[in-house]
Amino acid sequence: MHAPYPPPMTVFRVWDVPTRAYHWLQAGLVAGALFTGYLAPAWWLGVHVWVGYGLIALIVFRLVWGLVGSHYSRLSSFLYGRRAIVEHMRGLAAGRAAHAVGHTPLGSLMVFALVATIAAICLTGLFVLGGVENQGPLAAFAGFSSGWLARRIHALLSAGLLLLIGLHLLGVFGESWLGREPLVRSMLTGKKPVAADRIAPDLARPRHLAGGLMTAVIVFAAAMTGAYASRFTPSGLIAMPVLKAYQRECSACHEAYHPSLLPRASWARLMAHLDNHFGEDASLDLATTAKIAAYLKNYASQAWDTEAANRLRAVDPAHPGQITASPGWLRIHHRIDPAVFKSKKVRVRSNCQACHRDALSGRFDDQMIAIPKS
Amino acid sequence: MPITPLKPALVFAAGVVVATAGLAAANTARDAILKTYEHQAGVASFSAAAGKALFQGHHTGGKAATPSCTTCHTKNPRVMGQTRAGKPIKPMAVSHNPNRFTDPHKVEKWFRRNCHTVLGRACTAKEKGEIITYLSSI
Numbered sequence: 141m142h143a144p145y146p147p148p149m150t151v152f153r154v155w156d157v158p159t160r161a162y163h164w165l166q167a168g169l170v171a172g173a174l175f176t177g178y179l180a181p182a183w184w185l186g187v188h189v190w191v192g193y194g195l196i197a198l199i200v201f202r203l204v205w206g207l208v209g210s211h212y213s214r215l216s217s218f219l220y221g222r223r224a225i226v227e228h229m230r231g232l233a234a235g236r237a238a239h240a241v242g243h244t245p246l247g248s249l250m251v252f253a254l255v256a257t258i259a260a261i262c263l264t265g266l267f268v269l270g271g272v273e274n275q276g277p278l279a280a281f282a283g284f285s286s287g288w289l290a291r292r293i294h295a296l297l298s299a300g301l302l303l304l305i306g307l308h309l310l311g312v313f314g315e316s317w318l319g320r321e322p323l324v325r326s327m328l329t330g331k332k333p334v335a336a337d338r339i340a341p342d343l344a345r346p347r348h349l350a351g352g353l354m355t356a357v358i359v360f361a362a363a364m365t366g367a368y369a370s371r372f373t374p375s376g377l378i379a380m381p382v383l384k385a386y387q388r389e390c391s392a393c394h395e396a397y398h399p400s401l402l403p404r405a406s407w408a409r410l411m412a413h414l415d416n417h418f419g420e421d422a423s424l425d426l427a428t429t430a431k432i433a434a435y436l437k438n439y440a441s442q443a444w445d446t447e448a449a450n451r452l453r454a455v456d457p458a459h460p461g462q463i464t465a466s467p468g469w470l471r472i473h474h475r476i477d478p479a480v481f482k483s484k485k486v487r488v489r490s491n492c493q494a495c496h497r498d499a500l501s502g503r504f505d506d507q508m509i510a511i512p513k514s
Numbered sequence: 515m516p517i518t519p520l521k522p523a524l525v526f527a528a529g530v531v532v533a534t535a536g537l538a539a540a541n542t543a544r545d546a547i548l549k550t551y552e553h554q555a556g557v558a559s560f561s562a563a564a565g566k567a568l569f570q571g572h573h574t575g576g577k578a579a580t581p582s583c584t585t586c587h588t589k590n591p592r593v594m595g596q597t598r599a600g601k602p603i604k605p606m607a608v609s610h611n612p613n614r615f616t617d618p619h620k621v622e623k624w625f626r627r628n629c630h631t632v633l634g635r636a637c638t639a640k641e642k643g644e645i646i647t648y649l650s651s652i
Contacts, residue, residue, distance in 0.1 A: 391601075393597040393598075393601055394597065394599030394600070394601055395599075415630070418598075418599075419577045419578070419580070420577060420579075420580065420598070420627070420631045421626070421627040421630040421631045422627060423626065423627060423630075424623075486600070487596070488598070488599055490600070491599065491600040491601075494600070
């Protein structure tokens with residue numbers, strides 16, 4: 141007698157609080173990462189990195205919660221076989237929504253794709269930070285070349301993430317419209333109207349204490365390991381003594397450029413022609429010249445694996461002694477407004493210190509850039 | 515015992531003594547350098563007006579970017595100058611920088627370099643003496 145009627149609808153709390161908090165925190169942090177990565181100036185690197193650490197912690201939590209969370213938060217509840225996925229796609233092609241209680245088959249694919257991509261972006265980000273910037277837990281272990289490769293992958297994956305986010309939104313709104321389901325609201329309130337007979341008969345109960353403890357232990361162990369690893373000397377930097385003669389003589393007219401900013405051949409050429417040094421006589425007595433030339437030969441760019449040494453390694457053949465003429469320098473600075481270089485506090489392009497507060501150390505950290513307001 | 519009121523006075527007195535001694539030493543050192551140039555040039559004294567003309571003048575023998583001392587030191591030697599690389603140069607006028615022309619090696623080094631850069635030749639002892647006299651007089 142009641143057979144032809146659809147089963148009664150009930151408002152079911154499908155997403156627990158931790159899962160919803162995870163979802164929106166992750167959305168916020170990803171937005172922050174995209175903003176600081178694509179739009180914010182370079183000196184926001186510190187914020188970008190901490191957003192990344194936050195995302196790693198969130199993903200750790202989500203994996204733990206995927207094992208001990210409430211029923212529809214568990215990974216086992218949304219691992220679909222190929223058949224279910226194909227069926228879902230056929231349904232969508234015919235204009236039918238999936239009406240899953242938890243994640244739909246395609247929705248679950250999107251969950252895994254998004255989380256895997258974010259995790260891979262965080263991992264490659266650590267390599268960029270360690271290899272290129274000589275900062276963070278991998279500073280002592282990743283060289284510039286691996287960091288530079290990681291930078292490419294980091295950028296590619298980030299573009300891929302933007303695409304996935306677009307598809308995710310399309311999927312959510314498409315499925316909401318097709319199935320007349322308030323999917324966005326259910327991720328806010330946790331509640332979703334579902335047919336009572338579709339709810340799993342024996343719902344796995346959330347284990348809050350276990351989830352919290354496991355997440356805390358893993359995140360704490362990872363943070364401690366990272367903090368310990370960060371204490372090793374960065375692989376790109378070598379110990380360099382201070383040569384007083386270099387500091388005194390070469391900082392009389394300009395800053396004492398870090399020796400890593402030019403290759404040996406360029407330094408040798410400059411030291412051999414001090415009587416015509418960029419249009420001025422900067423000659424020194426023979427003993428001092430020899431002492432400084434030997435120092436520069438020892439600590440020229442060939443001796444370093446820093447970002448500055450690597451990116452300025454190739455010089456302009458027409459001006460091999462001019463740091464600001466190298467193709468690398470020009471590429472790095474091409475978006476800086478020329479007015480900045482003419483401003484009162486900068487005056488000339490060779491005034492590295494005007495914007496790079498750590499220029500004398502040769503580090504050139506992104507966070508240490510401060511372009512003076514004119 | 516309350517001896518504190520004495521202390522600032524003592525520190526001030528010591529400061530005055532040290533500053534005076536320092537200035538006297540600087541003047542002695544500068545006089546010695548001038549004496550050397552007088553001896554080399556075979557003259558009894560230098561003309562500050564000739565030094566001013568040389569310092570403020572426009573020259574053609576040297577490098578194109580630096581036709582005058584004032585290119586970097588500015589027309590007013592009492593204020594800070596700036597190198598072509600953007601670094602500040604302390605005032606050249608002794609009245610505003612009492613340590614000027616007190617280290618003979620430094621004086622010789624910069625005359626060698628800058629005369630070559632601005633004039634395209636070495637300066638004579640007479641020219642060096644005139645410039646120091648001019649910059650000591652203002």
